[in-house]
Amino acid sequence: MTKKTGMNNQNLKYQNRGLLLRLLCTHDGVSRIQLAQRTGLTKMTVSNIIAGLMEQDYVVERAPERNAGVGRNPIILDISPGAPKVLGVQLGREGVTAVLFDLKLRILKKEEEPFAQENTDSILQKLFRAVDRIRIQESNILGCGVSVVGPLDVGSGVVLNPPNFFGVSNLPLRRLLSNHMGLPVELNNDMNCAALGEKLFGAGREFHNFLYVGLSTGIGSGIIENDGLYQNSSGFAGELGHTSIDCNGPECGCGNRGCLEEYVGMPVIEARLREATGQAGDFASFCAQTEDPHVDVVLSDVIEKITRALVNAVNLLNPQAILVGHNGTHLPARYLEQMERELNRRKFSQDYLKIRVKKSRFGMDSSLYGSGCLALRQLFEYGRIEGYEEEGTSPFPPS
Template sequence: MTIDKGRNSQINKQHNRGLVLKLIATGQCRIRAELARQTGLTKMAVTNIVSELIDLNLLIENVVEPDEFLRKNAIALQISPEAPKIIGVLIFRDRCEAVLCDLSLNIIRRERINIEQLTRDLLIQTIFTLIDAMVSFEPDLLGIGIASIGPIDKQTGTILEPRYFYNIKNVEIVDILKSRYDLPVFLDHDNQCGALAEMLFGFGKGFRDFILLGLSRGIGSGIVIDGKLQFNNQGLAPEIGHVSIDYQGLDCVCGNKGCIEMYAASPVIRDTLRKSTGRNLLFRDFCLFEDDERIDAVFIDVIQKLAAALVSSVNLLNPELILLGHDSVCFPDKYVNLLEQEINRRKFTSPSHVVRVRKTYFKEDSQLLGAVCNVAIQAFDGKLLFGAVEESDS
């Protein structure tokens, strides 16, 4: 993995502090020597930064036993239990969830409220209820991150007009939460958040270029290129779910024809399986019966359709990895392997460039934990936590 390098100029000290915090929080470095080697900073600069972070109650030291990486007892660094925590909120069609985490993404507390019917006001009140529970448990907070079904406008902090979402639209959720809690609030598309969590802490950590594909009521995506999330100047996320696989195909709610989500969204797969088998099961339950020939035939067809859409994206972006999130984490492994085989068989680039396909590291929690990462990345980029730190030689 390519590690961001430290910067030795005066104007980049906040960046350096954030980088050191990131490498420790994400488990990429444990000791000062590793930090100096990975960042390119001098040992003295690393020592100064670490001392500041300890003084700020962000890091603590521990003596660790030798292992395959450390040949002798060493003073290891880790996130302090006294460091401020982060609230993450997931806004989804059938539920809202909140989680309280530390900077290493360890879950401290979580709450969930299921949704059957919803209005704009009830959505806001539901989010208040979840966040209030977290704030009452832990008042020392760095910020609130929101992962929402899209489309969203990152620049204005607005949930625009998600499909199949009770006709709720134009919710200025960032301003609403800032006003109530007086904390930094950051909003992003749920699958972009999932990709961020995987990039910082999950299976994306070893890759600079990857796609996260989330199957649910629709099909969404998060894309990382050269270690950066991709979005336009409004913060609109890429929508692989609306890549057409048939220009004369089914009419999609977006106005296009043949969009992949019309054929491979999880409710569509479930309904096809119910018709094929006569069994009234949930999507995840059907995934347990891969040996049933009728179920196997449906999944093979779905994989072929997903491959058709993903090959177009692979030919455009040349990712190293595709991560399957949301309901697709329930896919039996043989279909994940088949999808990888089909993508690599059909793509344009040479056979030496193999695109890996696997399920997300955090399974169905990638998007929720990604909400936390919306805030954590601000600290790791030096934009939070360090504004009041005095200038030094680090």
């Protein structure tokens, strides 16, 4: 049984503040009355919290909306341009990208460091250079989220042993980056970050439960359950690419046979498309040629294999939707319609609830935007802000 802890009045205040900040950051202009209606908080509680946020320059008032009816026009609240920012980092096999986001997840600055022949030390140096160039331009940063290729130990912030990642092994990345910047750092894998970004700001906002599926070098997934990111203490949940669709299939690098990744990883798909068509090209360019029957045969087979694995996931998790992202956003609509139709035909529970299949909002950048959401999630869930607490603590709880 999970040990539960009580919540004192101070923590409740932080939680309520985080709830209001989430609504203000993820919606375009709301009034105090709307905040009270959406959260169930009293108007007095909302007014008191907003007053504190305005004093700290997190929130500003905008001109009242014109009200067609009787009564006073409500004053609209929005995030202040002077509010602190968050740092997002995407660390992948091709390089590192560091981005400064405002609290509404708009990109303000971006720095990149490509990888060539690297080792652990050179990767860290390029990472530090990228974030330092951001921090020279902006000092008012709440915290940093990092999207990195897995596997990871999310609880301890350690990058374990990602395949084809320059020999990186058991790297305590969260501690090293936090010490370098003097900021709180959150770490997660690329697919979990993508799912979180889509939930807070993207195509997943309308769903309480969904599965993000990203087509990349392999295929991965992130799970949103009851409006939050689902993962166990180590962070290994959602490894869709290593579920077997054929026990007699080819051996995977993980030791299993018939893993989905062996059939629908991007290098495999592109090789099949080139062989079928006799043309050079990448996945995106082939997706623009789907009137070619050779392309259609390959892509239809890819969708069938992904659907085969997703039926198992759907029967286990019962999501409301599947969001297809990363390279999957290049797929023409008819292939997503094929996936949606087959999922609903094959799933165990043939009830009135239809699973929807949609493209992600952020596409190839889903993990990058999700890295910023890792930092924002701490603010939304805990509501703790530098200089706003009486005890003067860090903006985020201890890692």
